[in-house]
Amino acid sequence: MTRKQRRLTMIAAAGSVLAVAVGLILFALNDRIVFFQSPSDIVAGGLPDGQRIRLGGLVAEGSVQRGENAQVRFSVTDTVETVDVVYVGLLPDLFREGQGVVTEGVLTPDGIFRADNVLAKHDENYMPKEVADALKGKGVWQGEQ
Amino acid sequence: MIVEVGHFALILAFVLSLVQSVVPIWGALRHDQRMMAVAPPVSAMMFLLVGISFAALMMAYVTSDFSVLNVVQNSHSAKPDLFKITGVWGNHEGSLLLWVLILVLFGALVAAFGRNIPPELRATTLGVQGWVTAAFLLFTLVTSNPFIRVSPPPLEGQDLNPILQDIGLAIHPPLLYVGYVGFSITFSFAIAALILGRVDAAWARWVRPWTLLAWLFLTLGIAMGSYWAYYELGWGGYWFWDPVENASFMPWLAGTALLHSAIVMEKRGALKVWTVLLAILTFSLSLLGTFLVRSGVLTSVHAFATDPARGTFILGILVVFIGGSLALYAWRAPLLKQGGLFAPVSREGALVLNNLLLTVAAAAVFVGTLYPLALEAVTGEKISVGPPFFNLTFGPLMIPLLLAMPFGPLLAWKRGDIYAVSQRLYGAFGLTLLATLMVVWFQGPQQILAALGIGAGVWVIAGAVAEILSRARFADVGMSTGFRRLFGLPSSAWGAAFGHIGMGVVMLGIVATEAFQEEKVLTIRPNETVTIGDYELAFGGLVRRTGPNYIDDVGHFDIFKGGVKVAEADPAKRLYTARRMPTTEAGIVTFGLSQVYVSIGEVHADGGADIRLYHKPFVTLIWLGCLVMGFGAVLSLFDRRLRVGAPRPARMRAVPAE
Numbered sequence: 131m132t133r134k135q136r137r138l139t140m141i142a143a144a145g146s147v148l149a150v151a152v153g154l155i156l157f158a159l160n161d162r163i164v165f166f167q168s169p170s171d172i173v174a175g176g177l178p179d180g181q182r183i184r185l186g187g188l189v190a191e192g193s194v195q196r197g198e199n200a201q202v203r204f205s206v207t208d209t210v211e212t213v214d215v216v217y218v219g220l221l222p223d224l225f226r227e228g229q230g231v232v233t234e235g236v237l238t239p240d241g242i243f244r245a246d247n248v249l250a251k252h253d254e255n256y257m258p259k260e261v262a263d264a265l266k267g268k269g270v271w272q273g274e275q
Numbered sequence: 276m277i278v279e280v281g282h283f284a285l286i287l288a289f290v291l292s293l294v295q296s297v298v299p300i301w302g303a304l305r306h307d308q309r310m311m312a313v314a315p316p317v318s319a320m321m322f323l324l325v326g327i328s329f330a331a332l333m334m335a336y337v338t339s340d341f342s343v344l345n346v347v348q349n350s351h352s353a354k355p356d357l358f359k360i361t362g363v364w365g366n367h368e369g370s371l372l373l374w375v376l377i378l379v380l381f382g383a384l385v386a387a388f389g390r391n392i393p394p395e396l397r398a399t400t401l402g403v404q405g406w407v408t409a410a411f412l413l414f415t416l417v418t419s420n421p422f423i424r425v426s427p428p429p430l431e432g433q434d435l436n437p438i439l440q441d442i443g444l445a446i447h448p449p450l451l452y453v454g455y456v457g458f459s460i461t462f463s464f465a466i467a468a469l470i471l472g473r474v475d476a477a478w479a480r481w482v483r484p485w486t487l488l489a490w491l492f493l494t495l496g497i498a499m500g501s502y503w504a505y506y507e508l509g510w511g512g513y514w515f516w517d518p519v520e521n522a523s524f525m526p527w528l529a530g531t532a533l534l535h536s537a538i539v540m541e542k543r544g545a546l547k548v549w550t551v552l553l554a555i556l557t558f559s560l561s562l563l564g565t566f567l568v569r570s571g572v573l574t575s576v577h578a579f580a581t582d583p584a585r586g587t588f589i590l591g592i593l594v595v596f597i598g599g600s601l602a603l604y605a606w607r608a609p610l611l612k613q614g615g616l617f618a619p620v621s622r623e624g625a626l627v628l629n630n631l632l633l634t635v636a637a638a639a640v641f642v643g644t645l646y647p648l649a650l651e652a653v654t655g656e657k658i659s660v661g662p663p664f665f666n667l668t669f670g671p672l673m674i675p676l677l678l679a680m681p682f683g684p685l686l687a688w689k690r691g692d693i694y695a696v697s698q699r700l701y702g703a704f705g706l707t708l709l710a711t712l713m714v715v716w717f718q719g720p721q722q723i724l725a726a727l728g729i730g731a732g733v734w735v736i737a738g739a740v741a742e743i744l745s746r747a748r749f750a751d752v753g754m755s756t757g758f759r760r761l762f763g764l765p766s767s768a769w770g771a772a773f774g775h776i777g778m779g780v781v782m783l784g785i786v787a788t789e790a791f792q793e794e795k796v797l798t799i800r801p802n803e804t805v806t807i808g809d810y811e812l813a814f815g816g817l818v819r820r821t822g823p824n825y826i827d828d829v830g831h832f833d834i835f836k837g838g839v840k841v842a843e844a845d846p847a848k849r850l851y852t853a854r855r856m857p858t859t860e861a862g863i864v865t866f867g868l869s870q871v872y873v874s875i876g877e878v879h880a881d882g883g884a885d886i887r888l889y890h891k892p893f894v895t896l897i898w899l900g901c902l903v904m905g906f907g908a909v910l911s912l913f914d915r916r917l918r919v920g921a922p923r924p925a926r927m928r929a930v931p932a933e
Contacts, residue, residue: 154667
């Protein structure tokens, strides 16, 4: 093999790995990412059926109902609109009423959000950033509590 | 008083780092011995000063000196002594001081053990290390000073974030930092090589032990962090593709590539320009990791900093160092002479493939980590990129890497024979096939993917074993000579084999856990039992216990297997009283290589509790595999050829035999 052929082989190998990787990344970015929505966004509608989203806001005061086998119902609000959420599983340690929360899941046709993942901040002084920004957007941001 | 001494020592260290940044490099360029001789003592002095400073801060923590703001914000007099000490780096300012301490420690190590490095290279390397030190000391002093006093001092501190009060956290950051910061030495060597315009096989030999050392600690640090998240967060996951995890994973991928390309450079003098670039990229990714974690652009348990000035400052450091080093690279790299031709199928070719896949994988992780930040900055749209993205992009890139791994070390340098190598891998291939078929046989054809994954793990392990056995050539030389040859192999050969075996073990652990784990979420009442895997758990009810700075609600479980009690688990809901912050303490019982994992959620009024229960088969292999990889790195470090202080052959000959 000449020097030139060797170099071409190398470039072809590198090029094909890169092409595959770029293809995978573009496909995954199109298909496997999850958008963040506030309750107002959801009530405004326009979401395709069955699309996974992240819903963030405050856990509405007095809305948490615990059922058997770790089923929980609660509402997420941005103080303008409210969305009901159903979740089965253990809630994070810092989940509580009036606090910021991010849930991930799918909106059912009857308008209830079925979450399979609930995130609350590790630190109670801290609001999830998406939630803080969404609340700021609604003009109800109180600053760091 | 002690606090002021620490503060003053830190300022002195900064001034010295400025001297270090200029004098030795100038000396190296002018071939002035006296100016170059400045570097080693200044390195030692900086280490001493930052050490004093760190000790002063630790003193303030141990004595609960609440006149220091940092101690007030992150400590509490009732906190156990161990966590008073580890709390020093459980916050932004303290962890940054630890970062700088490790940085100057590495500089001092190079000064002390690098006597065989040519004086110009050593002086320039220490000078470049001085730039990094100066930047981070300035950052600490200006934006993140841990020695600021508060007046009047409060009576009690605000305590450390409870989930950080854990032995895992005591070990995780120092390990990780030694890894991150260790790559600064490789970076400094690379920049020094570019400044001096000379890089050769000997350069690779000096750089490799430092890379290995950094890689070893980074591997252990990531494994420790993963285990900490597994047992402390109570979610039973070992890897979340969280941006903060990715921040440490990207330098690991690049560092792994660097480790391999340095071999080619050392043995064959090829891939010089690429290796220098990788050294720069690896440390750049470490800096990026520090930026992501410390600037507050990410919200996570690690994001202590919320002051925008800090984020801007680190971003400045990032831009100057990465931009500057890449510009220098573009300017000077053409001076480095390429050498060592090789055919595509050869040891070099295999290592190029390794580098290609690892760096592209690092790039995929990079995109997934930074895309949401970039998108939000540009369009304001908020997205999250989670495991589905990484499984789809990172996963496929690892498949060819794992498949090719056994071939690489068996191929000859320059021009390899793939058929001859395949013949030596017949045994490994047979074992792989056997393992795959057995998984299909026992678990059913619907588990074909898991079977293939297990097969890949076995393939990597058996391939590494086949490689080390074929080096001993049992068939040609007979048993006794074979064994003698086996134990006479250079320890770097054993190191490489263990590194690869460790990777295979991690793979087995991940596949087995993902495919065969069982999960249950349910409400359990006292005296009820629940079955998971082969085990029955009987719930004995909740008891309240009081710890030094917390209150536990402990749920007691007796674990039975086949009607015989085999273990107990005591998961708890814990409330840290100072911050009124609850945490989950998972109950984890290890059976062989598998684990049963219980964590408690909501406690009901009738004494019942919501629990999450896992049976995780072979989950411990994930971390044991990392330990095996680390063991491989340690073996490699003991190789005579790479030993940091190993005398050069010329000097050995100069010593008269007695």
